[in-house]
Amino acid sequence: MKIRPRSIRAKLLLVFLGASTLPIAVLGFIFYRSSTRAVDEMVGNRAAGIARAVRAELDQRLSLRIEDRLLVANEPVQLFLARGRRPGGGVAAGALDTLGRYLDQLFEQYDEYYEELILADPGAAPLVRYERSSGAVVPGEAHPRFDPGRLTTGPGAGSGEGGPSPPHHAASPLVPEFREIERNLLQSARDLAAGEHILRIDPPEGNRAPTVSILLPVQASGDPGRRLGYLLARVRSRYLWPDDWANRRFGERGHLVILDRESGKVLYHTRPDWIGRALSQVDPDLSRAASPAAPGRVDDVARAWITGGAEGRRVAAVLESSRAPWAIVATAVPGEFAIEARQAALFNLLVAGGAILAAAVLLLFATGRLSRSIVTLTAGARRIAGGDYGGPAIRAETHDEIQALAEAFNVMSESVRRNIAMREEAAAELDALNRSLEGRVRERTRELEGLNAALNLANEQLKELDRLKSRFLATVSHEFKTPLTSIKAFAEILHDELEGLPVPDELRRFLGIIDAESDRLGRLIKNVLDLSRIESGRMVWRMADVPLCRTIEAALDGLLPALREKRLRVERDMLPGDVVVHGDADRLQEVFTNVLDNAVQASPEGQCIVIGCREEAAAKNGGPAMVRVFVRDRGHGIAPDDLERIFDRFHQVTAQGRRRKGGTGLGLAISREIAEVHGGRIWAESEPGSGSTFHITLPRATRPDAGIASFAEPPASVREPWRG
Amino acid sequence: MSKRVLICDDEPYIVESVSYVVRKAGFEVVTAEDGEEALAAARREKPDLVFLDIMMPGLAGDEVCRRLKSDPATQGTHVVILTARGQEEDERRAMEMGADEFMTKPFSPRKLRARILQLLGDPGGT
Numbered sequence: 001m002k003i004r005p006r007s008i009r010a011k012l013l014l015v016f017l018g019a020s021t022l023p024i025a026v027l028g029f030i031f032y033r034s035s036t037r038a039v040d041e042m043v044g045n046r047a048a049g050i051a052r053a054v055r056a057e058l059d060q061r062l063s064l065r066i067e068d069r070l071l072v073a074n075e076p077v078q079l080f081l082a083r084g085r086r087p088g089g090g091v092a093a094g095a096l097d098t099l100g101r102y103l104d105q106l107f108e109q110y111d112e113y114y115e116e117l118i119l120a121d122p123g124a125a126p127l128v129r130y131e132r133s134s135g136a137v138v139p140g141e142a143h144p145r146f147d148p149g150r151l152t153t154g155p156g157a158g159s160g161e162g163g164p165s166p167p168h169h170a171a172s173p174l175v176p177e178f179r180e181i182e183r184n185l186l187q188s189a190r191d192l193a194a195g196e197h198i199l200r201i202d203p204p205e206g207n208r209a210p211t212v213s214i215l216l217p218v219q220a221s222g223d224p225g226r227r228l229g230y231l232l233a234r235v236r237s238r239y240l241w242p243d244d245w246a247n248r249r250f251g252e253r254g255h256l257v258i259l260d261r262e263s264g265k266v267l268y269h270t271r272p273d274w275i276g277r278a279l280s281q282v283d284p285d286l287s288r289a290a291s292p293a294a295p296g297r298v299d300d301v302a303r304a305w306i307t308g309g310a311e312g313r314r315v316a317a318v319l320e321s322s323r324a325p326w327a328i329v330a331t332a333v334p335g336e337f338a339i340e341a342r343q344a345a346l347f348n349l350l351v352a353g354g355a356i357l358a359a360a361v362l363l364l365f366a367t368g369r370l371s372r373s374i375v376t377l378t379a380g381a382r383r384i385a386g387g388d389y390g391g392p393a394i395r396a397e398t399h400d401e402i403q404a405l406a407e408a409f410n411v412m413s414e415s416v417r418r419n420i421a422m423r424e425e426a427a428a429e430l431d432a433l434n435r436s437l438e439g440r441v442r443e444r445t446r447e448l449e450g451l452n453a454a455l456n457l458a459n460e461q462l463k464e465l466d467r468l469k470s471r472f473l474a475t476v477s478h479e480f481k482t483p484l485t486s487i488k489a490f491a492e493i494l495h496d497e498l499e500g501l502p503v504p505d506e507l508r509r510f511l512g513i514i515d516a517e518s519d520r521l522g523r524l525i526k527n528v529l530d531l532s533r534i535e536s537g538r539m540v541w542r543m544a545d546v547p548l549c550r551t552i553e554a555a556l557d558g559l560l561p562a563l564r565e566k567r568l569r570v571e572r573d574m575l576p577g578d579v580v581v582h583g584d585a586d587r588l589q590e591v592f593t594n595v596l597d598n599a600v601q602a603s604p605e606g607q608c609i610v611i612g613c614r615e616e617a618a619a620k621n622g623g624p625a626m627v628r629v630f631v632r633d634r635g636h637g638i639a640p641d642d643l644e645r646i647f648d649r650f651h652q653v654t655a656q657g658r659r660r661k662g663g664t665g666l667g668l669a670i671s672r673e674i675a676e677v678h679g680g681r682i683w684a685e686s687e688p689g690s691g692s693t694f695h696i697t698l699p700r701a702t703r704p705d706a707g708i709a710s711f712a713e714p715p716a717s718v719r720e721p722w723r724g
Numbered sequence: 725m726s727k728r729v730l731i732c733d734d735e736p737y738i739v740e741s742v743s744y745v746v747r748k749a750g751f752e753v754v755t756a757e758d759g760e761e762a763l764a765a766a767r768r769e770k771p772d773l774v775f776l777d778i779m780m781p782g783l784a785g786d787e788v789c790r791r792l793k794s795d796p797a798t799q800g801t802h803v804v805i806l807t808a809r810g811q812e813e814d815e816r817r818a819m820e821m822g823a824d825e826f827m828t829k830p831f832s833p834r835k836l837r838a839r840i841l842q843l844l845g846d847p848g849g850t
Contacts, residue, residue: 474809477808478779478808478809481808481829481830482735482738482808482829484829484830485735485738485741485808485829485830485831486735486737486738486741487830488830488831488832489738489741489742489745489830489831489833490737490741492832492833492834493741493744493745493833496833496834518830519830522830526810540812540813
């Protein structure tokens with residue numbers, strides 16, 4: 001199956017897009033759902049903030065600057081009130097004039113000026129009025145703006161001074177009085193800071209500055225607890241209404257109102273045509289919202305939502321001034337911000353989308369490189385898999401894991417290439433080795449074949465030699481037999497014919513020796529022939545089941561003359577029943593004859609020969625069960641060194657080391673050959689001086705009955721009693 | 725008329741020794757030196773017993789035996805193989821050829837005489 005590396009890009013892109021767009025979409029949805037509330041909150045906060053800011057600035061303007069200046073103005077007023085308090089007095093007019101000029105200088109530098117000054121006595125009855133515009137000093141006249149009831153609430157007004165006090169300045173030297181004044185000023189400043197002294201502010205008319213009416217208590221310099229009177233000043237001040245109020249509005253449709261609570265009139269509005277009119281007339285909804293049920297909340301911004309009206313849904317933040325009986329009302333329409341907010345959100349979404357798109361392109365580019373790297377890697381891997389290890393290394397200049405992988409690939413490829421080269425080299429070496437080995441094997445085989453041929457030839461020659469030897473032996477023995485036959489025949493004839501004739505006994509004995517020795521020579525020739533045939537494997541074995549006892553008895557029969565001659569007894573120690581062995585009956589009889597003949601020869605006259613038979617322990621290798629025949633004599637025994645040598649050819653040993661009479665020297669050798677051909681053994685045991693024992697082991701017949709049945713035909717030796 | 729015995733051997737001393745034993749037993753002796761001569765003598769003399777050697781120049785003894793036994797004129801003649809080859813296969817072969825007895829050299833004249841008398845009966849001479 002062929003895997004396309006580009007599918008990795010698709011997967012990465014899919015994962016990236018999913019991971020980046022899903023949260024944005026969710027956030028956008030949530031934001032959209034909550035935008036109205038959020039915009040409301042935001043707009044309300046902004047409106048409240050504006051109200052706070054406006055009030056703070058207004059309070060600051062009201063409290064500091066004007067207060068400072070009026071405090072400074074307090075000094076000549078004190079002088080006036082202390083020295084000339086009588087109405088219509090020239091002193092008072094002069095003082096006021098001085099004061100006026102002084103104040104002019106003072107206010108001028110701040111672009112503010114007073115319009116009128118009214119001095120009142122401690123009972124708040126106006127003493128004198130000074131109009132700046134005309135320079136006229138009007139005594140004792142009540143001012144329409146001067147509200148005596150308001151004065152009673154002023155600081156120090158309730159100090160318990162029931163009526164006018166006698167002036168005391170006459171008794172006071174000027175210099176100490178000034179000092180008092182100085183102290184008094186400080187006290188007044190403290191009082192002013194704590195009390196309400198601004199009576200009213202008249203809104204600006206046309207391009208005239210608003211008018212501030214200020215009530216200022218005047219204390220006695222020498223006696224701080226004693227109030228000399230009051231100063232009422234009407235001051236026009238541009239500073240109170242800076243032109244930039246209009247900038248404070250919030251949004252296109254929001255606006256700012258400074259409202260006089262007592263009159264309900266608009267002191268300031270973004271729209272100039274509202275100023276001076278009652279708010280309830282121009283905007284009833286806002287008017288209701290701006291008059292909370294519990295007035296006097298100075299610090300809390302009251303928020304009110306106005307749903308009706310042509311403006312649509314809007315918020316009003318209402319804050320009361322701490323310095324004047326005014327309210328600052330900031331309104332805003334959330335609707336326009338909602339659109340803005342949504343537009344902003346949309347913009348944000350667009351920006352985010354663009355960013356995602358750009359990132360996706362970047363990702364595609366990056367994964368493109370990755371893909372190409374992987375494709376290169378794959379091609380390299382395929383090339384290596386295809387068996388091309390010698391090709392150019394895989395190049396991936398990505399400075400990342402891919403490059404590391406590619407380098408690992410290259411290392412692997414190189415390793416494989418080296419490995420293969422080594423293997424090929426080894427294979428070539430092996431091949432060469434094999435070829436040389438083959439050559440050597442061929443060479444060796446030829447040598448071996450030559451050797452084999454030589455060996456075969458040698459073998460053939462040996463066989464030929466063996467055949468020649470056998471033929472030679474056969475021929476020789478035949479050729480021996482011919483003269484031997486004549487010797488034997490004539491010796492016996494002579495021996496018999498001389499019977500009864502007067503021949504010396506010694507000569508007769510010599511003739512007997514010739515006869516016996518020719519017999520012996522005949523046996524020798526026969527033995528040599530037999531041995532040769534057994535060794536060359538040309539002996540014909542007639543293996544059958546042979547009754548052991550009968551064979552032994554037949555052998556003993558053949559030895560009867562010798563037994564009789566030496567008056568030997570034969571003791572039989574056979575197993576019960578007739579043991580049947582597997583073998584060639586004639587050859588086994590020959591073995592027993594040889595061994596028994598040996599015993600006869602070894603036994604002293606009149607002794608006893610024991611012949612017996614025993615069961616042999618079963619062979620370990622699972623061979624046939626064996627029987628052991630033993631023949632024991634009472635002779636002189638055999639020396640230990642000779643126990644094995646007696647089975648060698650032509651090795652005739654007797655106890656005394658004499659050659660045995662009539663032996664051929666081949667009987668035991670032939671017996672051993674015969675026993676071994678039968679799978680048995682023959683050996684001798686002896687204790688020199690007390691006789692020797694010969695043991696022959698033979699295999700038992702596996703089917704004893706068959707052997708007895710086949711023995712119905714008597715063996716040749718039985719049929720031919722004179723043979724051998 | 726006394727019984728006749730044909731003795732065939734290429735060895736003259738053996739012929740002589742066997743002839744002595746046969747004559748001493750009381751029978752007439754006819755001799756031959758090879759197989760051909762033996763066959764001719766057998767047809768001519770009609771012997772009662774033939775002693776045959778096997779290894780002879782010309783016709784071998786067992787072949788002579790086979791021919792004697794297959795010829796109706798000589799079929800009744802006793803044949804005794806007297807040979808130096810005393811192996812069993814030789815004996816078996818001789819029996820196959822129809823021989824009546826198989827004797828090996830060297831032989832004992834005493835036993836030979838006993839066998840002849842057993843086969844031909846005692847003429848009552850000696």
